[in-house]
Amino acid sequence: MTTTSPLNEPELQRAKDLLDQMSVTQKLGQMHQVNGAGGVVTEQLAHDVRMGNVGSVINEVDAEVIAQLQSIAVNESPHGIPLLIGRDVIHGFKTVFPLPIGLASTWCDETIERSARLSAIEASAVGINWTFSPMIDVSRDPRWGRIAESFGEDPLLNARMGAAMVRGYQTEDPSQTTAIAACAKHFAAYGASESGRDYNTTNVSEHELRHVYLPPFKAACEAGVLSVMTSFSDLNGVPVSGNEWLLTDVLRHEWRFNGVVVSDWGSVQQLTVHGVAENDKAAAEQAINAGVEIEMVSGTFINHAEALLHSGVITIEKLDAAVLNILAMKIRLGLFEQHYLQGATSPYNSEEHTKEAYEAAVKSCVLLKNNGTSLPIACDQRIALLGPLADDGYEQLGTWVFDGDVSISQTVLDGFRQRRVEVNYLPVFASTRDHDNSRIPLACDAAAAADAVVLCLGEEAILSGEAHCRAELDLPGAQEELIRAVSRTLRGRNVPIILVVLAGRPLALECIEPFVDAILYAWHPGSMAGPAIADLVLGERTPSGKLPVSFVRKVGQIPLYYGQKPTGRPVTHDNYVHMDQFPMRAEQTSLGMAASHIDTHFTPMYPFGYGLSYTQFEYRNLQLSSHEVSATERLDVTVEVVNCGKIDADEVVQLYIRDKVSSVSRPVRELKGYQRISIPAGQSRLVSFSLSRADLGFYNQRSQYVVETGTFTLWIGGDSTCDLSAEFNWISQ
Known part of the structure; x- marks a missing residue:
């Protein structure tokens, strides 16, 4: 059952009447998206909107500028068609929720939907009416920076959470003022990029596509998502922005998708870089014929499509179908009736929004290890709070937070102090990438004087997200050295060492796990990270998060996910042999002979769905x-x-x-x-x-x-x- 439906007959007739009045140039204007000018209305932008040469604007968040642009579009352009105003509202707007990979750890559709609802309320207050979220790429490679934006490795989890986000953004009535259009991305199989590198090629069989990578997008379509974004990557040799099989045969004909297809940033023009189009004109031809309807930023449609039409390589029917979908989306959003703001007040930083951010953060944290009674820590214990992420309101927000308000962030240090816990805080490092170990002795002194040690380590926000892929998954800088040093200092003493990891991806923790008594994986938990983590550590709340992705022991195990095929020689506990068990000069076929690595165990460090509690x-x-x-x-x-x-x-x-x-x-x-x-x-x-x-x-x-x-x-x-x-x-x- 969908949350939105096709236009009713009067609405459809309204769109068709508009279409009939438009020139080819004005139609191409609706297919043209431009980047905002950074808080101003330039003469060029005002002119283009006035002439009907722009249908949508991305990355403008100033409410007065948006209102001015919408006023020009509605009152001065040829047909008074309002603008789509797009922004990456990925896991919050001003109030920031946990990263999507953290939200996935809640395994709670209601939490996902609620976070999207409140994000839409905040974003719509400044005039944004379209977000490029949810990202529902099934992600099985933690080296990939954009795993931070994903819901993990499982198709069903991605499908249900993606649909929940669509419902939250769009509501049952997308025309209401606080609703914004959702965009399912990146269609499709972007999470399978080779070597976990962004923009890289993907080679995925149709069998694997249909079982793993397409189901979340089909679920989003069934939930009524108003738009779908093409992937940057090529898929089996055909870049998605020029892939007619994927965009037309599957999405349009097979699934009956009736929303809008938008390219990713510059991905149409990049068809020339892929080597499948000779020039921008050929790139525009391929993308339009494949089924792309709005071109993000690069401008090949507006510059070349009219000539392509005259030469007969694209048809007016193709253009009309695209523009009709765009007009339909604007009608569904109610933009013709509510096209620009009139004194709207931003609702962010309200008690309701920060409470919801706190609840999401609590539910997203995953307890991976807890020896004995290491956690929770009693409130009367003296805590040595160590690490650069313990008091950094920016880094705890994570990637893709262009608009997040750092001033409302509450850090882990804030959280402990609010609960009147005696805390000795030392950042130790300038950043997570800091290799300067000169302050580690001071940290060890603080640990020696404490009843418990809480290490807030991990990776900064900039180390995950788009284009921030890693070849190694260890803790960067000298953080591992700090863990070992504190462990040596406290050896033989009854002082628990609690590792709180703030990161945008699953890290490989095998080498440091023996040196800590408990591990709480917090991802990047957002604005209310501090109170959430403090309450979990102190036992005011009980950990309940579960992993949406398997944690590898070593990078060489990638890809490692729970839903693997059995193979003809599956590895088991009975037939697994580690290389250290091989006798000297053993015959080649004498040991093992199963689908495993011989230098690490075949199981993950922590399996999909795993998470401990303070109860059993x-x-x-x-x-x-x-x-x-x-x-x-x-x-x-x-x-x-x-x-x-x-x-x-x-x-x-x-x-x-x-x-x-x-x-x-x-x-x-x-x-x-x-x-x-x-x-x-x-x-x-x-x-x-x-x-x-x-x-x-x-x-x-x-x-x-x-x-x-x-x-x-x-x-x-x-x-x-x-x-x-x-x-x-x-x-x-």
Whole structure:
């Protein structure tokens, strides 16, 4: 079911009437997006808007400038068509929520939708009506900088959270003043860029596309997303901004998408750099014929499309279809009725918004390790708070926060002080990349005088995000040296060392994990990072986040994700052999012979779906409505989840399946459902799932979606390695 629908008949007629009145040049103006002038209305920009040569503006956030531009468009341009005003509102506007990869760690669709709703309220207050979010690229390479913007490695998690963001941005009525258009990006398979490098080539079979990378975009379309953005990359040799199969055959014809397709920044012109277009004119031809309708910034459409039309290589029908979609989007957004601001007041920094940012931050933090009773720390303990990220209101916001207000950030140091905890704070380093170890002895002295040590380490915001890809995943600078030094200082003493990691990607923690007693992975948690982390460390709140992506032990394991194929020789605990176990001069085929690396364990450091709590949960009484399910039935699954501890807590219940025998190889496990639930101490909850025929299907060798009869295994538990299982048979009717 969609949250938006095609135009009704009067609205459609309105769009068609407008289209009939427009010249070719004015139509191309609607397909032309320009970059803002940085808080001013230049003579050139005003002229272009007045002449109808611009349909949308990106990166203008000054409310008065936006109002002036909209006034020119509505009152002075030939047909009074208002502008689309675009901005990257990725995980907040002024109030910043956790990074998307952090939001994904909440496993809470309601939190995702609420963060997008409040972001839209803040952004729309200055006149923004279009955001280039959500990014729903399935991401399985933590070296890729843009994994920070993603919802992780799983198609279902990306699909559900992407749809939740669409609902939050657009609401059920996109024409209301606080709604903004969402944009699903980057279509498609951008997360599969070779070597985890941005803008790089992607080679993905159609089989993998349909099972992994396309489902989140299909879900966004079904949720009524108003726009889709093309990927920078080429896909199997064809750059997406010129890929007719993807943009027209799949998106338009197969999925019946009725929104707008926009290129990424300059990606149409970059068809010439890819080497598939001889010049800008040829690039415009390819992109328009492929199905791109708004060109972001580079201007090949406005400069060359009229000549292409006269030469017959593009058709007026193609242009008209594109412009009709753009006009329809503006009508759906209600821009003709609410086209510019009249004294709007920005709602950010309200108690409601900061409270929601705090709740999202609490839910997003993942407890990866907790030896004994290392956490929580009692409020009367003296804490040595060490690290450059403990009191940096900017870096905790993370990547893609052009408009985030640092003045409302509350740091970890702020959080502890607000709770009146005795804190000795030392940043130790100037930044996370600092190699100067001269202040490490002072940090060790502070640790020696404390009852507990909290290390706030990780990577700065600039080290993740677009174009900020890394070949190594260790803690940069001298941070690891600090951890080891503090560990040596406290050896033999009952002083817990708590590592709080603030980062934009999953880091490889194997080499430093033995030197700390607890690890709280906080990602970049946003404006309210400090109170959230302090409350988790002090036990005022209980950690409940779960990993949306597997954490590798070593970079060489990449890609490592839970839903891998079994292969013909799967590695198991029984057949795995580490190279240190090889006897000298062993025969080549005498050991191992399984799909693994011989110099590290085959498992991840921390698996997908993993996250500890301050309590323990037990799963009991797994029940299936039937063990023989026909094509017309649904399979109902119930399980009892018990909170065995003394603390009220949240748990994320996860359901996985495996098709044991099928005509194409299927993953060893697939996530098919999840629920975030609250359970009081000592009590239990009965959790139910329902699986339909569609949940059990896959694309066969002919790219047809099928559900084959056979046996399935089903697991329910707290992460992707859960072992409570049952089997059922899918039978023909």
